Amino acid sequence: MSLAEYQQRIENVLSQMADNSVAIIAAASEQTRSNDTEYPFRQDSDFFYLTGFNEPDAFLVLSKKSETSRYLFCRAKDKFAEIWNGRRAGPEQASQNLGLEQGFAIETFDAEVQQILNGVETIYWLQGKSKQVDKRIFNLVQQIRDQGKLSLPPYRMFDLRQIMHEMRLVKSNAELEIMQQAADISCKAHKRAMQRSQAGVMEYQLEADILHEFAQHGARFAAYNTIVAAGDNACILHYTENADRIEDGDLVLIDAGCELHGYAADITRTFPANGKFTPAQAKLYQLTLDAQLASMQYLKPGNTLKQATDVAVEVITKGLIKLGLLTGSLEQNLASEEGKPAAYRQFFMHGLGHWLGLDVHDVGLYKVAGQDRPLEAGMVLTVEPGIYVAQDAEVDEQWRGIGIRIEDNVIITQDGYQVITDAAPKTISEIEALMQGK
Ligand SMILES: [Mn+2]
Structure with a gap:
């Protein structure tokens, strides 16, 4: 700077x-x-x-x-x-x-x-x-x-x-350049973790790979405590113990980003420990990705984060009904009765995203005069839908213990948005190709 x-x-x-x-x-x-x-x-x-x-x-x-x-x-x-x-x-x-x-x-x-x-x-x-x-x-x-x-x-x-x-809240060009660099370094670390993953590796060993990769590219520190969560640990949103052995058949959720010149990247990827999604994992993964891509279409100046969130919630809820994890109509599952969260929140219980900058959960109000704040060019935010199925959820056994989050960092531009964390693979075919060395 x-x-x-x-x-x-x-x-x-x-x-x-x-x-x-x-x-x-x-x-x-x-x-x-x-x-x-x-x-x-x-x-x-x-x-x-x-x-x-x-x-x-x-x-x-x-x-x-x-x-x-x-x-x-x-x-x-x-x-x-x-x-x-x-x-x-x-x-x-x-x-x-x-x-x-x-x-x-x-x-x-x-x-x-x-x-x-x-x-x-x-x-x-x-x-x-x-x-x-x-x-x-x-x-x-x-x-x-x-x-x-x-x-x-x-x-x-x-x-x-x-x-x-x-x-x-509104970043300068110099800030956006640094944030792009932080994103690039963090994407390299996510790719390396995918390539190093296999059954028997400890979660903290993948964490060490991530931190090493950050440092090799000039970022000494992580922007926040790295989450490496295998299997149903992924259903703990801020799991940082990173102490378990990764097992064959697990999904691994990694939420990690470096800090560069004070600025944070905040990326989550979820991938199969052995390089191949099971059919059940693939269905929930694709649904999460569909929700993320659909919600991003609403990111542009004048729109609100709330609009994008509503889209993600709708895509996920519809999909979960179709797959049989939720029953009833879309309206029933979206409705929150007094004091009770909406049914979909059992599986997607956090917000779609947050401001990103010097603080990983960056500063700036989300509402202005009681209204959802319109997005402006130069704002940077995360887009991170997730689906988390607890081990004791009352759903078919095949879904239990699956936790997925896909998180990218996005700049609001004059007429839309720009994803700055695209370098970390996120489609099923991209992830499987990287992990299988294709
Ligand atoms: Mn985040």
Whole structure:
């Protein structure tokens, strides 16, 4: 991402802020995993969106008074700490790299920001995201109040989501390029897992193949915990134990995507462990795929995710009736009586998709003024219908324990949509051909 793009984002935020206001955006902190060791650091998405700065314990402060100013607070240079825990840019270098007016050591945050806030009417931050940050901002305002007669404490507090998350929802060309790369790398990993699959392999071994492939192509981290679910583990939607042996005749569901420069891919493929779908597996798989392809036809500016969802639900419900997993009419199976979910939800119990971006379940409202939000060019979302038949479902035995999800990542374009995860095979013939080495 170019420096110009980060600067443009910051200017965009400033332009939407009220006069005489300050916005405070906090970086993430390191999280302890166990004594003296931390989880891999993952920057806060909003902070990263505006700065691309990847150190913990930092704040971006934007002030809009008679003039606009941009300040970075971050960890000071410290030879001793850097020997033990790694390099730091330091406030001077970091603020200079980002083209910001001034850098301060994080230790001076309270004192400096108290001064910046004194006399300002409005504060923006991402409220409720971090209890520590909330507390710190309230304390700062209180300290200004406590100064008495000469102080002018801020008296309006706005959630910055309204500005920032609307911006993040519609992606720039540079963002779309990175997301295409993340998608390409993730597709390679899915293909490799299909080729490595066979009876006797452990689920976590396919996970290792996926992560290795990500790294080989420049993506060190997964965007979320990889799901490798063989057999009826696929009916657990967020199964991440990945601890079972893959058996002959299983379907394997893999939900995995890499993170590249902060951006997530989120892809699911389901394939037969031994490279050949059984007739029952093939029928439910084809139905899931039909639902996905039919629903995608509704993705274009002005339409809603809800419209596409309704199409997927209808295709799946009709198909399940035809195959005998549901009985009764289409209307009966779609109807939800008071407090009871519709009958089809026994087999398709999650939504069709979600926004995708820096967060795998990305930010941005799904409804505006109570109405389903119309899609816009530049939005990115997943399309991921599934059919999950529990082992104890009251259906013919051949269907039990089958779990299928097919998930692609889609960009909304000016006149429709573009699938960016097509490189991972998803038709029955494509999958069988790849796995059988044809
Ligand atoms: Mn998803």
